[in-house]
Amino acid sequence: MSKSKISNMWSFWERESFVKKADVIIVGSGIVGLNAALEIKSNSPELSVIILEAGPLPSGASTKNAGFACFGSPSELMMDLEHSSSEKVFALVEKRLKGLNYLRNLVGDKNMNYLSPGSYELFMDGGEGYVAVEEHLNFLNDECAKTIGFKPYELKNDIISKNAFQGFSKAIKINGEGQINTGEMMKALLDLASSKGIRILNGIKVLSHQITSNELALQTSHGEVRCEKCLIATNGFASELIDKTVEPARAQVLITEEIDNLPFEGTYHFDSGYYYFRNVGRRVLFGGGRNLDFDKETTSKNELNPIIQDELDNILSERILPNCKFEVAHRWTGIMGVGGDKTPYIEKLDDRLYCAVKLGGMGVAIGSTTGIEAAQLLLRS
Ligand SMILES: Cc1cc2nc3c(=O)[nH]c(=O)nc-3n(C[C@H](O)[C@H](O)[C@H](O)COP(=O)(O)OP(=O)(O)OC[C@H]3O[C@@H](n4cnc5c(N)ncnc54)[C@H](O)[C@@H]3O)c2cc1C
Incomplete structure (x- = not known):
């Protein structure tokens, strides 16, 4: 034998009918x-x-992902411009938007609950990144317009007080982005x-x-x-x-129970995209913080990291939902693939x-x- x-x-039988x-x-x-x-x-x-x-x-x-249908925040593009040519950076913006449109046509907005209640990049009080972003916002808008046909970015600081966020002082709205229900997709x-x-x-x-x-x-x-x-x-x-x-790159996520009178909807990211949150109906999904423990998060094992999960809890209660009672319903992790450009x-x-x-x-x-x-x-x- x-x-x-x-x-x-x-x-x-299996060999003949299933794995021939x-x-x-x-x-x-x-x-x-x-x-x-x-x-x-x-x-x-x-x-x-x-x-x-x-x-x-x-x-x-x-x-496992957060379901952001996104093509690039201003600080993300600024970071990309440090490593890649302008052509490459804005070609990727175009590719991402085209990819999203393809997915929406293939699956259908209704079938994956595609919604666009607003997408924002937030900047923390005293955050260093904002000055460079503001200085280059017209440039970013003009270059985007050349590839995707519209200027996506607009200053929208009033969203911070409207949504009762704490510890943020600047906000930029990103027109054209949305959110999906990842499971349904x-x-x-x-x-x-x-x-x-x-x-x-x-x-x-x-x-x-x-x-x-x-x-x-x-x-x-x-x-x-x-x-x-x-x-x-x-x-x-x-x-x-x-x-x-x-390289495997693990990402930590949590979602709350439903919150009565949730003060916001939409998708948000901050700290150069290291943190992201959104509403899922009346819940809040919050993820990120890989930069707190890069070494441990370079793994393909799905395990919760208490250092990062604790920080997610703190930020959620202090900055995102400072005036709300909430409970975390569930936590999970997912594995991305990264490396080089x-x-x-x-x-x-x-x-x-x-x-x-x-x-x-x-x-x-x-x-x-x-x-x-x-x-x-x-x-x-
Ligand atoms: C927490 C989190 C949040 C994210 N948020 C967003 C977001 O909001 N927006 C966005 O655009 N992207 C987001 N992403 C990234 C996005 O989810 C990924 O880029 C995308 O899903 C990758 O798809 P994929 O098919 O390449 O890989 P995967 O979905 O990882 O698929 C690879 C598959 O291969 C299987 N596999 C692995 N090894 C083997 C093997 N040896 N034999 C058989 N099968 C194997 C795995 O089980 C897996 O199912 C997020 C990712 C994570 C983890």
Whole structure:
């Protein structure tokens, strides 16, 4: 008896009906993997497409995120301009907005509860970043207008007193951004994929891959699965499978119970995007603080970090909801993929192997189009 037969847990029936050699296998059922699968099926319906997913649900970032449909705050762009050319920075703004519009058309605003009650960047009292941002606001607006057709940023300090926030002195409104219900968005994409004949197998972790002259074999937690071509869409977990520099970046989040007379709605970020909060109906979702403990947060383990969660509690009660009674209903974490600049890796790695990984904190906006780009690359070659 050969070794590979002993380690294979598939039955004959499973091998024939569920994991028979596929034309394409996608590893990871996040927003990127699902969109890549949909694009392959829409271009070449005759191809068999299987998605292998390690978790019981997509288990990286796509079902854990904050649901900001955003294309860039002024301080984020200012920071990007320090490392990248102006062309590159504003091209990314355009790409993010186009990606959001694509997602809205694909899923439908109603199906993912897309709303645009207002999006703002807040600046803390005495915060250093604001002066540079204010100085360059006209420039940022003019450059954005060249690529996206409108000037998104306007000073809106009165939102701070209106919403009873404490410890902030400046606010900039970002027109054109919105918020989604992340769970509903992903449920809609999973349903769409199933309806197109894409087989999604959960609880199967891909451990390694081997390429031969006539196929690609994946060793998984359940045994071997074979295909013609494979796309790795595992984002923050990518370096476990392929030779790409993608660091896992954990993010901490909490959500409150419903609050009577919640004084605000909309999406907000502050401290150069390290913190973000929004309303979810009458609840508040609040996340961030990775900069408090970078070392511990560079991990793909979903565990709460008490240092960061305590700080989230403090900021929430002192600055965001200073006059409200609230209780935290739930806390969770998600894993992003970061490293170097903000451009994702969408590449052909070998004859039969491709990747679309490292989405950073922009996956709601560029996840769909990243999946599409990767699928087109795979189909072309
Ligand atoms: C807390 C948090 C808040 C965020 N907020 C926002 C936001 O408001 N707006 C925004 O635009 N972006 C946000 N992001 C980022 C966004 O969620 C991600 O960029 C996006 O979801 C990445 O999608 P993906 O498909 O590339 O990766 P993922 O969704 O991480 O999918 C990768 C999948 O691969 C699976 N996998 C990994 N290894 C294996 C393996 N070996 N075998 C099989 N399967 C495997 C994982 O289980 C996972 O389901 C946030 C992220 C987090 C964590």
